[in-house]
Amino acid sequence: MSLKVSILIISQFLFIFKVLLAQLYPLDSTFGVNGHTIADITSNKDFVQNHIAMQSDGKIVIATSSLTYFNGTEYNYDFCIIRYNTDGTIDNSFGEAGIVITDLGSPNDIPLDIVTDFYDRIVVAGTSTIPGSWNSIVVRYNPDGSLDSDFGNNGIVTENLSIMDIFYSIELQPDGKILAGGIGNFKGSLYRFLTDGSLDSSFGDSGKTSLQFGEVTGIRDIAYTDDGYIIVAGNIGGAINDGFVAKLNPDGSLNISFASNGKYIVNYGSNEFINAVGCQSDGKIILAGTIGYESPSIPMFGDFLLTRLLPNGIPDLTFNNSGVVTIKFGVGYSINECCSVSINANNDIFAVGYTDNLQLTNSRIALAKLTANGSLDFTYGSNGKVISEFGSSKEKGMGSLLDYNDKLVVSGIYGANINPILARYETVLINSAIIHSAAKPGIMLFHNPDDLTIHGKLTGLTDGKYEYKIHRVSGDIFSEGCISLQNGTFSIEVKSYISGIYILSVFGPHEVLSKSFIRI
Known part of the structure; x- marks a missing residue:
């Protein structure tokens, strides 16, 4: 066998091996080091945490806990936020060398979920302990990592129903209101906060509602539907553990048309x-x-x-x-x-x-x-x-x-x-090879419900003019026209709109991009 043939066979074998390896292990080698990055932060908390969110520029933020020992044996856990560039490197423009640590005054400050809002502010939910009690906590940071003094008490909101209160999940509504859910008094607790951190009195009982489907009920995650309903899911404890999902109306009451009186119990024996x-x-x-x-x-x-x-x-x-x-x-x-x-x-x-x-x-x-x-x-x-x-x-x-x-x-x-x-x-993965897919078109809205103008961002579309329609939730067309996309952004005047939930649909060359918003 000639040397050229041998080299060709070896090259083909290496290519096939590389393709097969890519199929089995599709890490993106352009991110961090060979597809991953590890931060030098000690947490020592081994449970479902380290949740993740993305800002409008594609940067990634995660919420974790930072452990510090002092006096030999004493310890302190604090909220820790880390921001990454899109290539997986830590963003040194955020906080101190890309990291923000917040001591809430207890030995156990544990963040459990994170979201970013329309202004790239970072909202984190979790728990903070004092002797004999756990408190539910929400903290909001400015885009640079500083505490947002316009939210709660210098950026911090604390709630307490019983000796054990934990926020496991946080979600934003299109109007900027904040939903935080978890456990309080052994029930599933769901709070809604206004954009300044105060409780929304129009929701549930003075801003909060409780769910109890068993001996112990806890909310683990929240989703918000395009038509304005709230979906919460979690677990029911007792002799046997079951999961659940419930659908709530915008005012916090159970939507009794969903499953069985507003809830579905996950029980497969x-x-x-x-x-x-x-x-x-x-x-x-x-x-x-x-x-x-x-x-x-x-x-x-x-x-x-x-x-x-x-x-x-x-x-x-x-x-x-x-x-x-x-x-x-x-x-x-x-x-x-x-x-x-x-x-x-x-x-x-x-x-x-x-x-x-x-x-x-x-x-x-x-x-x-x-x-x-x-x-x-x-x-x-x-x-x-x-x-x-x-x-x-x-x-x-x-x-x-x-x-x-x-x-x-x-x-x-x-x-x-x-x-x-x-x-x-x-x-x-197509034809046994990794395909780097182009950015898919997407839409984001930056809007407070009392604003007279909607500001939006379209990704994956070139600048130019695009038709749009605005529907009521009922499906009726309320308004239609044409937006002018410049540098990926656009605006639509809504000062004449009556109060309610609307759905904006922008018609791209090959797709329709839709997003809901609220007007009050």
Whole structure:
């Protein structure tokens, strides 16, 4: 065999190996170091945290906790916010060298969720302890990382219903109001705050509402629908654990037309835990978490659990032909927990979490891609699944989002000190090769409900003129015209609009981009 032929065969083999490796392990090598980045922050808190959000310029912010020891054995946990550039490097223009640490005055200040608002301010929810009590906390930061003095008490809002109050989730409404949910007095607690941090008296009982579907009820995640309803999901504790999802009206009352008197209980005869909820573009609801099994001979083990409901709360039997999907990583008995779910414009579903052995000594970030019908996407990873290993025995995926380039960014924990880790994954594999998809068109609105003008941003479209229509929630067209897109931004005057919820639709060359807003 000639040298040229040998080299050609070797080159072809290396190319095929590289393509196969890309299929099995679709990390985005342009992000951080070989697709991931690890921050030198000690947390030591091993639970579902390190959640993630994105600002309008594509920068990523995560919320974690920072551990400091003093006097030898005493310790202090503080809120810690880290901002990353789009290439995975830490953004040194934010806070101090890219990091903001906030001491709320207790030894246990633990952030559990994070969002960004229309002005790129950062809103973080969690808990803070004082002796004998846990308080629910919301903190708002300016885009540069400083505390926002226009919110609450110098940027901080504290709520307390009982000895244990925790905000696990936070969400923004289109009008800028803030929804924060968790547990208080052993019930699922949901608060709504005005943009200044005060309670919204038009919501529930003086700004808050409680849900109790069992001995202990806790809200773990919140979603907001395009037609103005609130979806909350979480868990019910007792002799056996079940998940739940509930639909609330804009005033905080249960929407009794949803499922059974406003709620759907996730009970498949085992222990079900719901960590995340997401809404598809067609209004269907995705629930994600874990289903746990028990056996006399082995400890509890579990699989990823995903359930899809129709907008009215009835199980969607077109989803995996049953309404339910369970996913196991590896072989034999193991622990597989889904902590986050992200849904793209095609209603493909990315379930993110971790897999571990029964001894809890070898956890790995795990993710799965499902098609819109609930089946695993066999063109992605290894038959629709990816397990990532970065060099330690403790690595877990906790939060996720899809960025403007439709890449999946996963936040989580790494190593014995529970360092924050970010990893970015390609989401589309075609003909056994990774395709860097172009930015998909998207729309954002920057609007307070008493503003006379809507300001918006379109991504993925060139500057020029585009037709738009504004509908009422009922479907009636209220207004239509043409916007002029300049540097990706536009504005529409709404001073003549009556109070209500509206949906703006902008007609691009190949797509319709829609977003809801509120006028008061």
